[in-house]
Amino acid sequence: MRYVEEFRDPKAAKGVLAAIARVACEIGATREEPVRIMEICGGHTHAIFRYGLDKLVHEGIEFIHGPGCPVCVLPMSRVDECVEIAERPGVIFTTFGDAMRVPGSRKSLMQAKADGCDIRMVYSPLDALELARRNPDREVVFFGLGFETTTPSTALTIQQAARERIGNFTVFCNHITVPPPIKALLDDPHMKLDGFVGPGHVSMVIGIHPYDFIARDYGKPIVVAGFEPLDLLQSVLMVLEQIRDGRAEVENQYARVVPEHGNPVSLAAIAEVYEERPSFEWRGLGEIDASGLRIREAYRAYDAEAKFGIGYAVVRAKVDEPEGCACGAVMTGRIKPTACPQFGRGCTPDMPLGALMVSSEGACAAYWTYGGARVASETEPAE
Numbered sequence: 001m002r003y004v005e006e007f008r009d010p011k012a013a014k015g016v017l018a019a020i021a022r023v024a025c026e027i028g029a030t031r032e033e034p035v036r037i038m039e040i041c042g043g044h045t046h047a048i049f050r051y052g053l054d055k056l057v058h059e060g061i062e063f064i065h066g067p068g069c070p071v072c073v074l075p076m077s078r079v080d081e082c083v084e085i086a087e088r089p090g091v092i093f094t095t096f097g098d099a100m101r102v103p104g105s106r107k108s109l110m111q112a113k114a115d116g117c118d119i120r121m122v123y124s125p126l127d128a129l130e131l132a133r134r135n136p137d138r139e140v141v142f143f144g145l146g147f148e149t150t151t152p153s154t155a156l157t158i159q160q161a162a163r164e165r166i167g168n169f170t171v172f173c174n175h176i177t178v179p180p181p182i183k184a185l186l187d188d189p190h191m192k193l194d195g196f197v198g199p200g201h202v203s204m205v206i207g208i209h210p211y212d213f214i215a216r217d218y219g220k221p222i223v224v225a226g227f228e229p230l231d232l233l234q235s236v237l238m239v240l241e242q243i244r245d246g247r248a249e250v251e252n253q254y255a256r257v258v259p260e261h262g263n264p265v266s267l268a269a270i271a272e273v274y275e276e277r278p279s280f281e282w283r284g285l286g287e288i289d290a291s292g293l294r295i296r297e298a299y300r301a302y303d304a305e306a307k308f309g310i311g312y313a314v315v316r317a318k319v320d321e322p323e324g325c326a327c328g329a330v331m332t333g334r335i336k337p338t339a340c341p342q343f344g345r346g347c348t349p350d351m352p353l354g355a356l357m358v359s360s361e362g363a364c365a366a367y368w369t370y371g372g373a374r375v376a377s378e379t380e381p382a383e
């Protein structure tokens with residue numbers, strides 16, 4: 001049994017930082033020509049800033065913050081559809097708390113609740129199912145949101161609802177998958193990425209092999225990582241060593257938690273309840289093929305899109321981002337959050353303009369929480 005202190009040991013961290021500096025020098029990384037490593041997961045972005053790893057690593061390492069925060073990549077159109085469902089008479093709309101303040105084009109769920117909609121925060125889809133049992137005369141909708149980490153719990157809840165034949169419970173499914181947006185970023189000719197730190201929680205469910213294409217087809221190293229500072233530093237070192245040695249492989253730094261082939265129970269539940277959508281819209285990235293999941297025909301009675309005739313069940317209009325919002329550029333690593341003209345001015349955690357400032361895993365919220373407020377007050381906005 002390993003304890004968390006081992007992964008926060010300053011002496012061990014100094015040793016890994018020295019090794020990172022040595023390998024970074026061997027491959028010629030400099031501040032002007034950095035090695036660009038994308039941490040895909042928002043939890044990693046948060047940990048990097050929480051522990052100041054971006055300041056501690058060799059100056060030739062640049063962290064690029066990826067699209068791995070499900071709240072951040074939720075497009076405005078989907079928030080609008082949540083509000084539209086919540087406004088229907090008789091509906092109890094349930095959601096995780098971090099989605100409440102994501103701006104829609106008309107209003108957020110928080111504002112809709114203030115306007116009188118019955119919107120309730122829950123900690124699990126099972127809480128929503130319990131609400132449906134207790135309120136048989138109401139229609140209870142659960143906002144299913146997240147990557148492969150949260151998808152199984154929604155699938156298992158739908159299976160439970162079907163077993164009990166509960167007729168007043170549906171899921172507004174916004175579950176998405178990690179590999180397709182990575183492929184989209186790698187196919188973007190403007191993106192220059194040298195390697196990846198892979199998501200730990202998602203990989204607990206799917207294993208490490210869904211990332212094989214990154215090494216095989218694009219020649220880039222990826223190391224699945226844990227969330228403690230030494231996990232991340234060791235993963236960065238493993239990526240650098242692959243680059244130095246001319247290797248491109250999928251490695252698993254987080255083997256104490258991530259099984260090579262994932263979690264078979266979770267994977268079976270996902271496969272039974274969901275199927276791939278032809279495409280799904282991502283904030284800042286647009287429509288990405290096969291990147292979202294929808295509820296299979298066998299469970300269609302639990303699909304809020306079908307029941308309410310909304311979302312991909314009908315022809316959808318694209319909703320533009322608010323003017324001045326640079327979420328797309330931040331999410332694809334083109335600019336840092338502090339380069340957004342709205343950072344700390346038109347967009348703060350109290351009054352977020354973009355989703356990256358809402359979620360604790362969003363890159364803008366991480367910058368703000370760990371020093372960005374000071375940076376914003378000291379710098380002129382970018383043009």
Ligand code: SF4
Pocket residue numbers: 324325326327328330337340341342343344347348352353354355356357358364
């Ligand atoms: S500061 Fe706000 S508007 Fe700018 S990129 Fe971040 S979340 Fe989007």
